[in-house]
Amino acid sequence: MPASAPVFALKAASVHFGQPNRAVRALSEVSLTIDSGERVALVGANGCGKSTLLRLLHGLALPTAGQMHAATEQRQAMLFQKPHLMRLSVQANIALGLWLRGTAWGAAKALALEALSRVGLTDLAQRSARQLSGGQQQRVAMARAWALRPQVLLLDEPTASLDPHAKREVEALIEEFSSGPDAMTLIFASHNLGQVKRLASRVIYLEQGRVLADLPVNDFFSGPLLQLQYPAAHLFVKGELV
Numbered sequence: 001m002p003a004s005a006p007v008f009a010l011k012a013a014s015v016h017f018g019q020p021n022r023a024v025r026a027l028s029e030v031s032l033t034i035d036s037g038e039r040v041a042l043v044g045a046n047g048c049g050k051s052t053l054l055r056l057l058h059g060l061a062l063p064t065a066g067q068m069h070a071a072t073e074q075r076q077a078m079l080f081q082k083p084h085l086m087r088l089s090v091q092a093n094i095a096l097g098l099w100l101r102g103t104a105w106g107a108a109k110a111l112a113l114e115a116l117s118r119v120g121l122t123d124l125a126q127r128s129a130r131q132l133s134g135g136q137q138q139r140v141a142m143a144r145a146w147a148l149r150p151q152v153l154l155l156d157e158p159t160a161s162l163d164p165h166a167k168r169e170v171e172a173l174i175e176e177f178s179s180g181p182d183a184m185t186l187i188f189a190s191h192n193l194g195q196v197k198r199l200a201s202r203v204i205y206l207e208q209g210r211v212l213a214d215l216p217v218n219d220f221f222s223g224p225l226l227q228l229q230y231p232a233a234h235l236f237v238k239g240e241l242v
Helices: 050-057 090-100 105-118 134-147 164-177 193-199 217-222 224-229 231-238
Strands: 008-017 024-034 039-043 065-070 076-079 152-156 185-189 202-207 210-216
Touching (some): 008 050, 024 210, 039 050, 152 164, 164 193, 193 217, 202 217, 202 231, 210 217, 217 224, 224 231
Parallel strands (some): 039 202, 076 152
Antiparallel strands (some): 008 024, 008 065, 202 210
């Protein structure tokens, strides 16, 4: 793809799970494009398709119908609500991903320390990763993603299980990673509408696997367009959607 091409382009993409005669429709005919540098929030009730859309963009799910294109040779990383950390030191958890990508072990350990410095956890490098608090584990996962130097960062409810202090720390890192000259394209799912206001430039509202609204963040939360053209999304924002 040329440099001006979208980071992702979906055309009537659907994802079904299960047997054909009893399939669950997780996404239904989703068409959208995401450009480099955007900060896109995916919102909607549980089961609306947010996680499936993230997995589709990251290649963890394939479209059952329609098309999904990603920019060629694009580096991307995905964080989940609860990161999976192995029974290794914090440093080794990060270095292992780099080693699997072909980096020599010594260099991978040095890059891991650099990544830990970026998230403020250098002093925990030799601690067992599974002994950390939830907020610290999510910051380790952020460091592991940053170490790969991704151009696109996908996050699935990255602060949902964290206390307020840990949420602020992780949010600050997300803001750093998606700002400045080396900013990553950010796509994240969240139930926290305050977080969406703080981090997103664009909001996509999903319901039953369909995109029902796709607006700049200010229009989504305060513009009259939402109530007039997207009543279901308007009720969701007001907390009145059944």
